[in-house]
Amino acid sequence: MVKTSGTDICIIGAGIVGLSTAYQILQRYSYLSITIIDKEENVGKHSSGRNSGVLHAGLYYQPESLKAKVCVRGSRRLKAWCHNENIPVMECGKVITPQKPELDKQLEILVERGRANGATVELIDEKQFKELVPDGFTSTGRAVWSPDTCIVKPIQVVKRLKQKLQAQGVTFVFSQQQWKAEVTAKQVVFSNGKKLSYDHLINCAGLQADRVAHQFDVGKNYTMLPFKGSYWQLKNNTPFKFNTNLYPVPDLEVPFLGAHVTPSIDGIIYLGPTATPALGRENYKGLKGLEPFMTIDFLRHMAVQFITNEKMRNYVYNQAFDWTPTNFLSSVQAIAPQIKMSHIEKSPKVGIRPQLYDKKNRNLVQDFVMLDGHGSTHVVNAISPAFTASFELADYILDKSKYFK
Numbered sequence: 001m002v003k004t005s006g007t008d009i010c011i012i013g014a015g016i017v018g019l020s021t022a023y024q025i026l027q028r029y030s031y032l033s034i035t036i037i038d039k040e041e042n043v044g045k046h047s048s049g050r051n052s053g054v055l056h057a058g059l060y061y062q063p064e065s066l067k068a069k070v071c072v073r074g075s076r077r078l079k080a081w082c083h084n085e086n087i088p089v090m091e092c093g094k095v096i097t098p099q100k101p102e103l104d105k106q107l108e109i110l111v112e113r114g115r116a117n118g119a120t121v122e123l124i125d126e127k128q129f130k131e132l133v134p135d136g137f138t139s140t141g142r143a144v145w146s147p148d149t150c151i152v153k154p155i156q157v158v159k160r161l162k163q164k165l166q167a168q169g170v171t172f173v174f175s176q177q178q179w180k181a182e183v184t185a186k187q188v189v190f191s192n193g194k195k196l197s198y199d200h201l202i203n204c205a206g207l208q209a210d211r212v213a214h215q216f217d218v219g220k221n222y223t224m225l226p227f228k229g230s231y232w233q234l235k236n237n238t239p240f241k242f243n244t245n246l247y248p249v250p251d252l253e254v255p256f257l258g259a260h261v262t263p264s265i266d267g268i269i270y271l272g273p274t275a276t277p278a279l280g281r282e283n284y285k286g287l288k289g290l291e292p293f294m295t296i297d298f299l300r301h302m303a304v305q306f307i308t309n310e311k312m313r314n315y316v317y318n319q320a321f322d323w324t325p326t327n328f329l330s331s332v333q334a335i336a337p338q339i340k341m342s343h344i345e346k347s348p349k350v351g352i353r354p355q356l357y358d359k360k361n362r363n364l365v366q367d368f369v370m371l372d373g374h375g376s377t378h379v380v381n382a383i384s385p386a387f388t389a390s391f392e393l394a395d396y397i398l399d400k401s402k403y404f405k
Helices: 015-030 066-084 103-114 128-131 154-167 206-215 292-308 310-318 325-333 390-399
Strands: 004-012 034-037 094-097 122-125 141-144 171-173 179-182 187-190 197-203 220-236 244-246 260-262 270-272 344-358 372-375 376-379
Touching: 004 015, 015 034, 015 154, 034 197, 066 220, 066 390, 094 128, 103 122, 122 128, 128 179, 154 171, 179 206, 179 325, 197 206, 206 220, 206 344, 206 376, 220 292, 270 325, 270 344, 372 390, 376 390
Parallel strands: 004 034, 004 197, 034 171, 094 244, 197 376
Antiparallel strands: 094 141, 122 141, 179 187, 187 197, 220 270, 220 344, 244 260, 260 270, 372 376
16 A cells, blocks of 8 residues: 655755745745655755855846846845854955956946846946955956845755754655656655655756656746856965955856856855856766766757857857866956966866756746646746845745745
C-alpha cells in the first residue's frame, strides 16, 4: 500500500525564492502547512548560494517592468531583515563607470531609470570617482554613484530563512532527485513510491523551473539556457583596495552586467562573473554536469540569436569568450587598468545563471515570468535581481496566484 501524506502548500525549490515565498505565506496565513522539496541535501546549493551577494538598488531595469517594481522595495526589505537577524550587511554602494567614451550617454539613462524606479542615484565627476574608487577608471571623467547598493553573504541569508521556517513548522524534504507530479490528483510522487498530496504547488525550482512547469503542461514555449558565471579574485598581497562595487556600463539590451569588482563580507575582492555558455544546467566545473542534448539545443538557439539579434552578436564578441584568462583580464582592465594577471587568481566561486529563452518569439526573456497551471503557480524566470527582491517578489507571487485570492 502506498502511503500518502498531505500539505496545504508544496513548494519546489529551496533557493531564495522558494524560501522567501514560504516565509511570506506564513506572514499572511500562519495556519497553512507548507512542505518544501529540493533535489539537493540542503538549501541554496545553486544560484541562491553562489551569487555575488550584491543587493541591487534598481538602476538597470526598465521602469514599469516587474523587476523595477520589486527591486527597490525588495532590496530595502531584505537589508532591514538582515539587520534585524544580525546578518552582516556591507553598505558599500556601487559605482558604474563608462569603460569607453561612447558609453557616456548611457550614464544619463541609468540615472533616469534609477530615479524613475525610486532608487537613490547621482552622477559624479572624476574627483568624486577617485575618492570612491582610487584604482578605478572612467573614460569620460564621469560615473554613476548608487549609495544604497550593499552586500550580504547569500548562504547566511538562505540558512537563516531555513531555520526560521523550520521553527514555524515548515517541512523540508531534501535529496529528491527523482519525483514526478500527478497533476490531476494534485500529488507529488517520490522515487520510493510515497506520495504527497497538496492543495497548491508553487514551482520555484530555478535552473529546473521550466522542466517542472512542463510536467504541468505549462510554459512549453520556454526553455532554460544556462550561462556560467566564473569568478577570479585579488590575491592577498595586491596593493589595491576596493571598498565599493565597481561595475562597467552594461548593454541594457542583454541580461548580463559585465565583469565587475565586488568586495565581500569575508574580505575577498571578487572579479567577475563571466557570462559564458554552460554545457549543462549544473556544469560548474569541467565536464561535470555535462548535458549533451541540452548543449546542442543551446547552441542552436544561440545561433539564431547571433544571426537575428545585433545585441547578442555584441555579447558574443565582448563577453562570451571571457572564460579565457586573457579575455577576462581585458574586461577587468577596462574598469581597473592597473590590475595585472600577477595580481589575480582563480576563485572556487562559480554559479550558473538560469536564463529563460522564448522559443516561439526567439528571444531571451528579460523580466520575471509567472505562470498558472492546474493547482499550481510557476516562477520560471527568477533571474537577477531575484535574490535582492526576494521578499517583494514573494508577495507578488502570492498577490497574483489564483490560490490566494
